[in-house]
Amino acid sequence: MNESNASTTVINRLVGQAGSNRRAIMLAYFFVLVLVVVGGILAPGFVAPASLTQQLVLASVLGVITIGATVVILTGNIDLSVSWTMNLCSVVVTAVTVGENTKIVQGIVLALAVGAAIGLINGLGVAYLRLPSMVLTLGVNGMLRGLTLVVTGAQPKGTAPGILQWLVGGRILGMPPCVLLWLGLGMLTIFVLARTYFGRTLYTTGNSQTVSFLSGIRTQRTVVLAFVISGVCNALAGILFLSYSGQVYLSLGEPYQMPAIAAVVIGGVSILGGSGSYVGVIAGTLILVLLQSVLSLANVKYAGQLIIYGVAILGMLFVYGRSAADRE
Amino acid sequence: MSAEPVRKKTFNIMRHSRLLLAWTVLILLLIVFRIMTPVAFTLPIITATLNQGIALSLTGVAQTLIVLTAGIDLSIGAIVTLSNTVAATQMRPGVAPTLGAAVLVLLVGSLCGFINGLLVAYGRLAPIIVTLATAAIYSGIALYVLPNPGGFVPEWYGDLLTGRAFNTLPAALIILVLLVVLFWLPFKRSVLGQSIYAVGSSESSARMSGVNVRRAKLLTYTIAGTLSGAAGLFLSAQTLAGDATQGGSYTLNSIAATVIGGTSFAGGVGGAGGTIVGAYIFTIIPSVLFAARVSPFMKEFLQGAILVLTITIGAAGVLRMKNRLDILR
Numbered sequence: 022m023n024e025s026n027a028s029t030t031v032i033n034r035l036v037g038q039a040g041s042n043r044r045a046i047m048l049a050y051f052f053v054l055v056l057v058v059v060g061g062i063l064a065p066g067f068v069a070p071a072s073l074t075q076q077l078v079l080a081s082v083l084g085v086i087t088i089g090a091t092v093v094i095l096t097g098n099i100d101l102s103v104s105w106t107m108n109l110c111s112v113v114v115t116a117v118t119v120g121e122n123t124k125i126v127q128g129i130v131l132a133l134a135v136g137a138a139i140g141l142i143n144g145l146g147v148a149y150l151r152l153p154s155m156v157l158t159l160g161v162n163g164m165l166r167g168l169t170l171v172v173t174g175a176q177p178k179g180t181a182p183g184i185l186q187w188l189v190g191g192r193i194l195g196m197p198p199c200v201l202l203w204l205g206l207g208m209l210t211i212f213v214l215a216r217t218y219f220g221r222t223l224y225t226t227g228n229s230q231t232v233s234f235l236s237g238i239r240t241q242r243t244v245v246l247a248f249v250i251s252g253v254c255n256a257l258a259g260i261l262f263l264s265y266s267g268q269v270y271l272s273l274g275e276p277y278q279m280p281a282i283a284a285v286v287i288g289g290v291s292i293l294g295g296s297g298s299y300v301g302v303i304a305g306t307l308i309l310v311l312l313q314s315v316l317s318l319a320n321v322k323y324a325g326q327l328i329i330y331g332v333a334i335l336g337m338l339f340v341y342g343r344s345a346a347d348r349e
Numbered sequence: 350m351s352a353e354p355v356r357k358k359t360f361n362i363m364r365h366s367r368l369l370l371a372w373t374v375l376i377l378l379l380i381v382f383r384i385m386t387p388v389a390f391t392l393p394i395i396t397a398t399l400n401q402g403i404a405l406s407l408t409g410v411a412q413t414l415i416v417l418t419a420g421i422d423l424s425i426g427a428i429v430t431l432s433n434t435v436a437a438t439q440m441r442p443g444v445a446p447t448l449g450a451a452v453l454v455l456l457v458g459s460l461c462g463f464i465n466g467l468l469v470a471y472g473r474l475a476p477i478i479v480t481l482a483t484a485a486i487y488s489g490i491a492l493y494v495l496p497n498p499g500g501f502v503p504e505w506y507g508d509l510l511t512g513r514a515f516n517t518l519p520a521a522l523i524i525l526v527l528l529v530v531l532f533w534l535p536f537k538r539s540v541l542g543q544s545i546y547a548v549g550s551s552e553s554s555a556r557m558s559g560v561n562v563r564r565a566k567l568l569t570y571t572i573a574g575t576l577s578g579a580a581g582l583f584l585s586a587q588t589l590a591g592d593a594t595q596g597g598s599y600t601l602n603s604i605a606a607t608v609i610g611g612t613s614f615a616g617g618v619g620g621a622g623g624t625i626v627g628a629y630i631f632t633i634i635p636s637v638l639f640a641a642r643v644s645p646f647m648k649e650f651l652q653g654a655i656l657v658l659t660i661t662i663g664a665a666g667v668l669r670m671k672n673r674l675d676i677l678r
Binding site for chain 1: 421423468472474475477478479481482483484485486488489490491492493496601604605608614615644646647648649650651652653654655656657660661664
C-alpha cells in the first residue's frame with residue numbers, strides 16, 4: 022500500500038508536517054483547472070495569456086489579503102477589519118503623495134505602518150485582553166470606517182500617483198509586478214508556515230493554545246504577530262487596489278473581506294485553526310476570482326452568481342471531507 | 350430543569366452585572382438625548398425611536414440564541430432581506446392575503462434557518478463558513494425574487510406595526526413586550542432554552558448529560574430564522590417596499606447588539622433581554638449624535654467604539670488574574 026506518488030511528495034514538502042488537508046488542496050487546484058477550461062469553452066479569448074494575466078492581477082489583491090487571513094485563521098482567530106484597513110491605508114497613500122510621484126516611498130511606508138498599527142491593536146486585544154477576535158476586529162473595523170469617513174469627509178478624493186500604475190501595467194519577465202509580489206509573498210508564506218519556528222507556533226496555537234502555552238511557546242506573541250502581519254497585508258492590498266483603480270473609493274474594501282475568508286477555507290485551511298497550508302489558499306483565491314469571471318462570461322445574473330458562489334463554497338466543504346469539523 | 354436547593358430568591362447583582370451595565374448605558378444615553386433635544390420624550394419621537402430598534406432587536410435576539418450555543422450566524426441579514434422581498438412581492442391589498450403573505454414570510458425565514466441548522470448540526474460544518482455561504486445564497490434568491498426595489502406593502506399594514514394603538518401605546522412597545530414576555534422568558538426556562546445554554550457552555554458535557562445537541566442546534570437556527578423573518582416583516586412595514594439591497598447590515602449589527610447586551614461569544618452566558626437593550630443603545634447613538642449636531646460619520650466610529658469598549662470592560666477580569674494559566678480559561 023505504498024503509494025509514493027510524485028505529486029504527493031512535492032505537496033508534502035510544500036505543506037510541511039502540520040496536518041494539512043492534501044486532498045482539499047489537490048481538489049482546489051483541480052477546480053481551478055476546470056474553471057479555466059470552462060472559461061475557454063465559453064470564450065476562447067479567455068485562455069489567452071493577456072486574459073489570464075488579467076485574472077491573476079485581479080487575484081493578487083485578494084491574494085495578498087488571504088496571506089494575512091490565513092496566518093490569523095491558523096491561530097484560531099479571525100480578522101474582520103480587512104475592509105476599512107484597506108480603505109484607510111489607500112487614503113493614507115493618496116493623502117501623502119497628493120497624486121505626485123515624489124513622495125511615493127513615504128506614502129507606502131506610512132500606509133504599511135498604519136496597517137501594522139491596526140494589526141497591533143487587534144493582536145494585543147486578542148492575545149492579552151482575551152477579547153474575542155471576531156467582535157474586536159468588527160468593532161475596530163467600524164471605528165476605522167468612521168475615522169476614514171471623517172478624515173475624507175465622505176468625499177472619495179485622492180488620485181493615485183502614476184508610478185503605482187506600474188505595479189499593474191508594467192512587466193517583469195512578462196508578468197505584472199503585483200502578481201509577482203503576491204506569488205513571491207505567497208512562497209515566503211508557504212516557507213514560513215512549513216519550515217520555521219514561527220510557522221509551527223501558529224499551528225500549535227491554533228490547535229490548542231493551552232497546550233502550546235504550557236509547552237513554553239509564547240502564544241501571545243504569536244497571536245500579536247499574526248494580526249500585525251494581517252494588518253500589513255491588508256494595507257498592502259489597499260495599495261495594490263489603488264494601483265489597479267487609480268483612485269480611492271469609499272467602501273473599496275467591502276467586496277474583499279468575506280471572499281478572503283471563503284478563499285482561505287476553500288484552500289483547505291480549517292476555520293477553527295490549527296491546520297491547513299497557504300498552498301491551497303492560492304488555489305482558493307484563484308477559484309473565487311475565476312468563478313466570478315466565468316459566471317460573468319456565461320452572462321449569469323448577479324443574483325445567480327451569488328447563489329452559485331454560496332453553493333460552491335458549501336459543495337467544496339462537503340467534498341473536502343469533514344476531518345476538521347469532526348475534531349469537535 | 351435545574352435542581353436548585355430551595356432558597357430565597359435574592360437578586361444577585363453580580364450575576365446580572367452585564368445586563369445592569371447595559372441598562373445603565375442606555376439610560377445615560379437617553380438622558381443625554383433628552384438634554385440635546387427637548388422633544389426627545391414626546392410621543393412621536395418615542396414611537397419613532399422605538400420603531401428604529403425593533404428590527405435590530407429581533408435580529409439581535411436571533412443572533413443571541415445562536416451565539417449562546419457558541420455559534421454564529423452571518424446569514425441573518427440575508428434572511429431579513431429575503432423576507433422583505435418575499436413580503437413585498439406576495440402582499441395584496443386585502444387583510445387575508447397580507448396575513449397569508451406574512452405567514453409565508455415567517456415560513457421562509459424558518460426554512461432558511463432550518464437549512465443553516467441542518468448544515469451546522471448534521472453536516473458538522475463550522476457555523477461561520479456555513480452561514481457565510483448561505484448568506485450569499487439567500488441574498489441571491491432575494492435578488493431573484495425582487496430584482497428592483499419596489500413591490501407592494503399595504504399602508505394599513507405599515508401603520509399597524511409602526512403606529513400607536515389607541516393613539517398612545519406604540520405598537521413597537523407591544524411587540525417588544527410580547528417578544529420578552531411571550532417568547533424569551535418562557536423559552537429561557539424551557540428544556541430547549543436550558544439545552545442551548547448547556548450546549549454553549551460545554552458541548553461535550555451537554556451531550557454526555559443526555560442533551561440532544563444536534564436537535565437543539567437545529568431548532569436554535571430555525572427559530573433564529575423565524576425571528577429574522579419577523580424582522581423582515583417589520584422592515585417591510587417601515588419602508589412600505591421591498592429592496593433586495595437592504596438588510597445586509599443587520600448581520601453585523603445583530604452581533605453588536607448581542608455583545609453590547611452582555612452575551613458572551615464563548616457561549617453559555619447572556620440572554621435576549623440584554624440584547625434588546627444593546628440593540629437600542631446601538632440605534633439611539635445616531636439619534637443622539639444628530640441631536641448634538643455631531644458629524645454623522647462619527648456614528649460608525651462610536652458604534653464600533655462602544656462595541657470595543659463593551660468587550661474590554663467585560664475582559665477587565667482578565668487583568669486581575671493571579672495565575673497566568675487562568676488567562677487561557
